Amino acid sequence: ERADSQQAIEALQSRMRQQQVPVDFWQARAVRDAAPQLSEQIQGGLFFPRTGHFLDPFRVVGELVHAAKSSGVQFLKQRVEGGQLSELGVSLITDQGRFSSRQVLIACGAHSAKLTAALTGKKVPLDTERGYHLMLPHEHGRLPFAVTSLERKFIMTPMTDGLRLAGTVEFAGLDSPPTMERAWQLHRLSKGLFKHDLSAEAATPWMGFRPSLPDSLPIIDRVCDGKVLLAFGHQHLGLTQAAVTAEMIAQMASPLIGAQPHSLPATAPYRLDRF
Ligand SMILES: Cc1cc2nc3c(=O)[nH]c(=O)nc-3n(C[C@H](O)[C@H](O)[C@H](O)COP(=O)(O)OP(=O)(O)OC[C@H]3O[C@@H](n4cnc5c(N)ncnc54)[C@H](O)[C@@H]3O)c2cc1C
Incomplete structure (x- = not known):
C-alpha cells in the first residue's frame, strides 16, 4: 500500500x-x-x-475421520485428565474412567503441557498465542487467492462459506474469555483495501489457541522407551505442518513400516530434551 x-x-x-x-x-x-x-x-x-489453502477445513477433517474409520480406526471422545506410565505402557485417567494403552500420542495443541509433565516429568514452556478470525458469509468472489496485507498484518482467505479475515496475537492464557472485539477489529482493518468495503452482515467471530514454544518449533518426539509420542507446539502453522508431522509420528510409532517415499525432516530440532 x-x-x-x-x-x-x-x-x-x-x-x-x-x-x-x-x-x-x-x-x-x-x-x-x-x-x-x-x-x-x-x-x-x-x-x-x-x-495453496483449504476452502473448508472442517470438511477436510470430516473426510480424514471417514477415511480413518473405513480402515478400522476407532474413535473415543473422552477428556484426558491425567495419566502415568505403567509397566506395559501408559494408564490414562479420563472423564469417563481409566484407559490403558501400550503407546499414547500427546497432540492436544496448547493443552499438551499438563499431560506431558504427568507422563514424562518434563515441564515444557508451552504457551498460547490466541488468534481470531471473522467469517464474512456474504463475501464470495472478492479474491482469487488468500491475500495478506504487509502493513495491516492480517490475512483474507476466500473459502466455501465466505471470506475469512484472520490474525492478531493475544497472550491471555487458556482460561480467560475471548476478546471478540479483536475479531471485529479485523473488519475495520480491511477498510480501504478494496474498491468497495466488505460486508460484515451475519459475520461470525472466532478465537483459537495457537500452541507456541519459545523457539517457534514444535515438539515431535518419541520418549519414555517409546511409550509416549509427542506432536504439539506448531504455533501459527499447525495446518500447514500437519501432514509432515503425521508422517514423522507414523515413522516413530512404527519404525518397522519402512522409510517414507520421500525424505522427512531430521528429528533433532524437534526433540523434547531441547528444553
Ligand atoms: C486465527 C488463527 C488462524 C490460523 N491460521 C492458520 C493457517 O492459515 N495455517 C496454519 O497452518 N495454521 C494456522 N493456525 C494455527 C493452527 O490452527 C494450529 O497450529 C493448529 O490448530 C494446532 O493443531 P493441534 O492439532 O496441535 O492443536 P488443536 O488444533 O488445538 O487441537 C488439539 C485437540 O486436542 C484436544 N484436547 C485438548 N486437551 C485435551 C484433553 N485433555 N483430552 C482430550 N482431548 C484434548 C482438543 O479438543 C483439540 O481437538 C491458525 C490459528 C489461529 C488461531
Whole structure:
C-alpha cells in the first residue's frame, strides 16, 4: 500500500528465496489484473505460486475421520485428565474412567503441557498465542487467492462459506474469555483495501489457541522407551505442518513400516530434551 514498504517487501522476498520458497514480485498492474476488486492504492505485492489453502477445513477433517474409520480406526471422545506410565505402557485417567494403552500420542495443541509433565516429568514452556478470525458469509468472489496485507498484518482467505479475515496475537492464557472485539477489529482493518468495503452482515467471530514454544518449533518426539509420542507446539502453522508431522509420528510409532517415499525432516530440532 505504501511506497515506504518497498524495502520491507524486498527483504521478505530475499529471505524467502534463501529458504528456497518460490516467490515473485508483482507491480501494481499485475496485482490489479489478478485481483481487480482490491483498491487501486495497492502498489505491489509478493506472489507465492506454490501456496495453496483449504476452502473448508472442517470438511477436510470430516473426510480424514471417514477415511480413518473405513480402515478400522476407532474413535473415543473422552477428556484426558491425567495419566502415568505403567509397566506395559501408559494408564490414562479420563472423564469417563481409566484407559490403558501400550503407546499414547500427546497432540492436544496448547493443552499438551499438563499431560506431558504427568507422563514424562518434563515441564515444557508451552504457551498460547490466541488468534481470531471473522467469517464474512456474504463475501464470495472478492479474491482469487488468500491475500495478506504487509502493513495491516492480517490475512483474507476466500473459502466455501465466505471470506475469512484472520490474525492478531493475544497472550491471555487458556482460561480467560475471548476478546471478540479483536475479531471485529479485523473488519475495520480491511477498510480501504478494496474498491468497495466488505460486508460484515451475519459475520461470525472466532478465537483459537495457537500452541507456541519459545523457539517457534514444535515438539515431535518419541520418549519414555517409546511409550509416549509427542506432536504439539506448531504455533501459527499447525495446518500447514500437519501432514509432515503425521508422517514423522507414523515413522516413530512404527519404525518397522519402512522409510517414507520421500525424505522427512531430521528429528533433532524437534526433540523434547531441547528444553
Ligand atoms: C486465527 C488463527 C488462524 C490460523 N491460521 C492458520 C493457517 O492459515 N495455517 C496454519 O497452518 N495454521 C494456522 N493456525 C494455527 C493452527 O490452527 C494450529 O497450529 C493448529 O490448530 C494446532 O493443531 P493441534 O492439532 O496441535 O492443536 P488443536 O488444533 O488445538 O487441537 C488439539 C485437540 O486436542 C484436544 N484436547 C485438548 N486437551 C485435551 C484433553 N485433555 N483430552 C482430550 N482431548 C484434548 C482438543 O479438543 C483439540 O481437538 C491458525 C490459528 C489461529 C488461531
